[in-house]
Amino acid sequence: MLRSKILNRIRLLKPVIDRRCMSSASKTPLTLLEVDDKSGIATLSLNRPPVNSLNIDLMNSIIESITEIEGNKSRGLILTSANDRVFCAGLDLNELHKPNQERLKEFWAVFQDVWLALHLCSVPTAAAINGHAPAGGCLLATACEYRVMLPQMTIGLNETQFGYMAPKWVMLSYLSVLPRRLAERALTQGKLFTTAEALDVGLVDEIAASKEEALAKCSTFIDSFSKANPLARSLTKKQIREPDVQKLIADRAGDLKECLEYINSPLLQDGLGAYFEALKQKSRSKAGKS
Numbered sequence: 109m110l111r112s113k114i115l116n117r118i119r120l121l122k123p124v125i126d127r128r129c130m131s132s133a134s135k136t137p138l139t140l141l142e143v144d145d146k147s148g149i150a151t152l153s154l155n156r157p158p159v160n161s162l163n164i165d166l167m168n169s170i171i172e173s174i175t176e177i178e179g180n181k182s183r184g185l186i187l188t189s190a191n192d193r194v195f196c197a198g199l200d201l202n203e204l205h206k207p208n209q210e211r212l213k214e215f216w217a218v219f220q221d222v223w224l225a226l227h228l229c230s231v232p233t234a235a236a237i238n239g240h241a242p243a244g245g246c247l248l249a250t251a252c253e254y255r256v257m258l259p260q261m262t263i264g265l266n267e268t269q270f271g272y273m274a275p276k277w278v279m280l281s282y283l284s285v286l287p288r289r290l291a292e293r294a295l296t297q298g299k300l301f302t303t304a305e306a307l308d309v310g311l312v313d314e315i316a317a318s319k320e321e322a323l324a325k326c327s328t329f330i331d332s333f334s335k336a337n338p339l340a341r342s343l344t345k346k347q348i349r350e351p352d353v354q355k356l357i358a359d360r361a362g363d364l365k366e367c368l369e370y371i372n373s374p375l376l377q378d379g380l381g382a383y384f385e386a387l388k389q390k391s392r393s394k395a396g397k398s
């Protein structure tokens with residue numbers, strides 16, 4: 109009994125670094141997980157340079173970290189980025205452009221899994237959005253219960269800008285934070301909101317001047333549940349999210365089929381290829397390479 113108490117205490121004191129999913133290039137962990145010994149709040153930092161784009165390994169690492177947080181009795185989860193400029197650039201376009209079909213199937217299943225894991229996470233979740241959060245980055249943030257964002261960043265589901273339609277369950281995340289009319293307009297425009305605009309429409313809950321302040325505000329949100337019974341809180345969250353979650357769970361195979369047809373269509377591949385090339389060109393000119 110005493111031994112397990114001590115082991116628990118050590119686990120809380122010692123930052124837990126997830127070593128299961130490493131970046132193959134640099135052998136650095138793709139996510140960093142630290143549990144604050146005083147507050148018991150876990151901070152999960154995305155750590156896949158240059159822009160935390162979501163490939164299979166990063167998404168698996170997020171899922172493993174969420175499982176670990178739920179197992180180690182953390183009081184809450186703050187999702188943030190180890191990168192000062194980008195929270196998450198969304199799905200890794202390398203996974204979508206000219207994809208290997210078997211890998212694409214696995215990729216899409218893991219993408220569904222990461223959304224479910226965040227959506228159903230039993231502890232309070234908050235996103236400290238310390239950089240840009242387009243497309244899949246916005247999706248991770250909106251799957252959390254609370255969002256605090258740094259100024260002069262952008263966030264939104266901008267899929268139509270690169271020729272894609274967001275799947276239904278992705279749209280549901282938007283609908284959980286935005287009024288329907290606004291969500292429809294923003295989705296069809298592929299709008300990226302500035303931080304100030306995002307606060308104005310309720311896509312984010314607060315603005316913070318620095319990452320430290322964003323983390324502190326997320327902690328305050330998590331502390332707001334201190335009087336709620338954790339089990340009752342978690343069951344209530346699951347109950348309220350159940351209809352959205354069921355829409356995906358009930359038809360995961362159908363969603364995969366639709367996604368494969370959609371992603372593989374030549375028109376969309378061409379559009380995505382041009383978008384990705386423009387992104388690389390912009391990056392090269394920034395670095396003075398062109």
Ligand SMILES: CC/C=C\C/C=C\C/C=C\C/C=C/C(=O)SCCNC(=O)CCNC(=O)[C@H](O)C(C)(C)COP(=O)(O)OP(=O)(O)OC[C@H]1O[C@@H](n2cnc3c(N)ncnc32)[C@H](O)[C@@H]1OP(=O)(O)O
Nearest residue numbers: 161197198199200201240242243244272367370387388391
């Ligand atoms: C029925 C429907 C079924 C299926 C529909 C299918 C898909 C749609 C559904 C799902 C929803 C989610 C989709 C996505 O998330 S797709 C990804 C969309 N992401 C973006 O559009 C963001 C693109 N990136 C940027 O705008 C900027 O990079 C950013 C503002 C994030 C950062 O700017 P910064 O100036 O700091 O960096 P850059 O110089 O632009 O980039 C550095 C480096 O990183 C590469 N990069 C950027 N983003 C991505 C990415 N998403 N994937 C892969 N690589 C990326 C960029 O090319 C540069 O690399 P390099 O050229 O080698 O220097």
